[in-house]
Amino acid sequence: MDTLGRIKDLASKEFTLDANALDPAAPLDTLGIDSLSFIEFMFKIEEEFGVNVSDDDLKGIKTLGDLERHVAAALAAAGKA
Amino acid sequence: MAERRVAVTGAGVVSPIGVTLDDFYRALCESRSGLRRLPEEVAKGSGVQVAAMIDWNPQPLFKEAEAANLDRSTQFALAAAGQAIAAAGLDTRAAADRCGVHWGTGLGGSNSLEGAYKQVYGANEWRLRPLTVVMAMSNAAGSNVAVRYGLRGKFANFATACSSSAMALGEAMRTIQAGRADAMIAGGSEALLTPGTLAAWQALRTLAPADAQNPAASCKPFDKRRGGLVLGEGAAAFVLEDESRARARGAPILALLTGYGNSCDAVHMSRPDRDGQVRAMREALAEAKLETKDIGYINAPGTARAVGDVVESEAINVVFGEAAARLPVSSTKSLHGHLLGGAGALEFAAALLPLTRGWLPPTAWLEQPDPACKLRHVPMRAEETQPPGAVMSNSFAFGGSNVVLIAERA
Numbered sequence: 001m002d003t004l005g006r007i008k009d010l011a012s013k014e015f016t017l018d019a020n021a022l023d024p025a026a027p028l029d030t031l032g033i034d035s036l037s038f039i040e041f042m043f044k045i046e047e048e049f050g051v052n053v054s055d056d057d058l059k060g061i062k063t064l065g066d067l068e069r070h071v072a073a074a075l076a077a078a079g080k081a
Numbered sequence: 082m083a084e085r086r087v088a089v090t091g092a093g094v095v096s097p098i099g100v101t102l103d104d105f106y107r108a109l110c111e112s113r114s115g116l117r118r119l120p121e122e123v124a125k126g127s128g129v130q131v132a133a134m135i136d137w138n139p140q141p142l143f144k145e146a147e148a149a150n151l152d153r154s155t156q157f158a159l160a161a162a163g164q165a166i167a168a169a170g171l172d173t174r175a176a177a178d179r180c181g182v183h184w185g186t187g188l189g190g191s192n193s194l195e196g197a198y199k200q201v202y203g204a205n206e207w208r209l210r211p212l213t214v215v216m217a218m219s220n221a222a223g224s225n226v227a228v229r230y231g232l233r234g235k236f237a238n239f240a241t242a243c244s245s246s247a248m249a250l251g252e253a254m255r256t257i258q259a260g261r262a263d264a265m266i267a268g269g270s271e272a273l274l275t276p277g278t279l280a281a282w283q284a285l286r287t288l289a290p291a292d293a294q295n296p297a298a299s300c301k302p303f304d305k306r307r308g309g310l311v312l313g314e315g316a317a318a319f320v321l322e323d324e325s326r327a328r329a330r331g332a333p334i335l336a337l338l339t340g341y342g343n344s345c346d347a348v349h350m351s352r353p354d355r356d357g358q359v360r361a362m363r364e365a366l367a368e369a370k371l372e373t374k375d376i377g378y379i380n381a382p383g384t385a386r387a388v389g390d391v392v393e394s395e396a397i398n399v400v401f402g403e404a405a406a407r408l409p410v411s412s413t414k415s416l417h418g419h420l421l422g423g424a425g426a427l428e429f430a431a432a433l434l435p436l437t438r439g440w441l442p443p444t445a446w447l448e449q450p451d452p453a454c455k456l457r458h459v460p461m462r463a464e465e466t467q468p469p470g471a472v473m474s475n476s477f478a479f480g481g482s483n484v485v486l487i488a489e490r491a
Contacts, residue, residue: 014146036211040210043210
């Protein structure tokens with residue numbers, strides 16, 4: 001599964017959402033994901049991918065698509081992708 | 082303005098002897114104990130042998146992902162509050178600003194906190210999950226109840242050890258009496274059967290060892306053979322409402338909450354004081370405008386500690402005088418263990434049993450009453466009774482915080 005697929009899969013489990021219906025461009029709050037839930041979700045994303053997303057980067061993440069780009073960049077920086 | 086009276090219109094229970102009010106009452110009537118030997122993975126090196134642990138399955142009440150984000154004590158709280166609200170038929174969102182939550186807990190989300198410490202100190206793994214704080218904090222249970230049911234009015238969280246949830250009920254009654262709310266969800270929860278907390282309790286040398294023949298009989302309040310208290314877990318919740326509004330909407334009225342006594346021993350952290358208990362009972366009686374002869378049952382703290390059982394027996398005799406000889410008193414902790422922050426609310430539910438259903442709950446295993454605990458006991462088995470006009474529920478806590486509640490027949 002690609003990075004976005006894995007993120008969608010995790011999000012669907014965490015927030016009980018349909019993975020296929022998750023729009024990567026949709027603002028997180030429209031998916032019912034509030035700031036506290038997102039921080040908890042990020043913790044799981046970091047575990048899953050073995051990366052760290054800085055507080056500054058976190059502020060720029062508004063959609064699952066943003067999240068994918070940051071994870072991909074972090075993986076690349078770590079030489080994992 | 083006429084004084085506002087407070088009706089109890091719904092009750093919910095999550096206890097080691099039943100996870101509904103009806104199951105709880107059935108177990109009390111059948112003297113069915115929830116005490117058992119602790120599994121090794123819970124007791125670990127604590128040395129604690131026995132407790133009243135709930136065989137809890139978060140499903141179907143909580144989805145798996147949701148349960149993972151709620152401390153065990155919060156899950157108990159939400160379950161009990163949900164039962165109470167459903168029983169009362171209360172639409173909590175209809176006048177949400179006039180409806181609040183008063184909750185009690187001793188240690189709050191102790192499973193979450195201990196889990197974090199275990200990871201940090203046990204595994205040297207310092208990356209904790211972000212929800213640790215909001216899962217572990219003391220007000221997590223009450224606040225989650227408020228969020229779940231949209232209760233936007235008065236909120237308070239009480240942490241006075243074993244009287245926490247009794248205080249939540251008493252203060253919720255005051256809030257309604259004062260016209261600051263029309264309905265309150267009041268109760269308490271506790272879930273602290275974790276190895277570290279058990280070890281701390283064990284260090285206090287106040288816990289009973291397992292009864293060798295029958296672990297279920299390890300807690301023997303008022304009995305000569307008593308060996309200490311047995312920890313439990315769970316929650317109980319009530320819907321309290323302004324009586325006139327409750328009647329106007331045709332709500333079921335279980336009882337009226339009419340008396341609340343609150344005093345502090347101000348003597349010692351763990352040794353109870355007779356005078357403080359006497360003052361709390363007298364205050365509750367005075368507020369309810371009742372005489373001692375009007376009380377038809379007392380649910381006593383009866384923790385089965387050597388000193389505590391004697392002191393509270395003496396306090397009852399001081400307050401009730403000759404009437405004490407005819408006044409049924411029991412400690413249901415013999416069956417459900419000590420719920421600490423949840424104890425006051427659960428035992429208030431037990432105290433309503435004679436009032437609402439005509440059964441006096443027993444002090445189980447009471448075969449050899451200690452002469453120093455001179456009371457009219459309800460030994461071994463529940464007794465059928467004419468529903469009394471009023472009952473009393475006493476909660477006396479570490480720290481010397483005493484709470485006495487009086488409920489009257491509706």
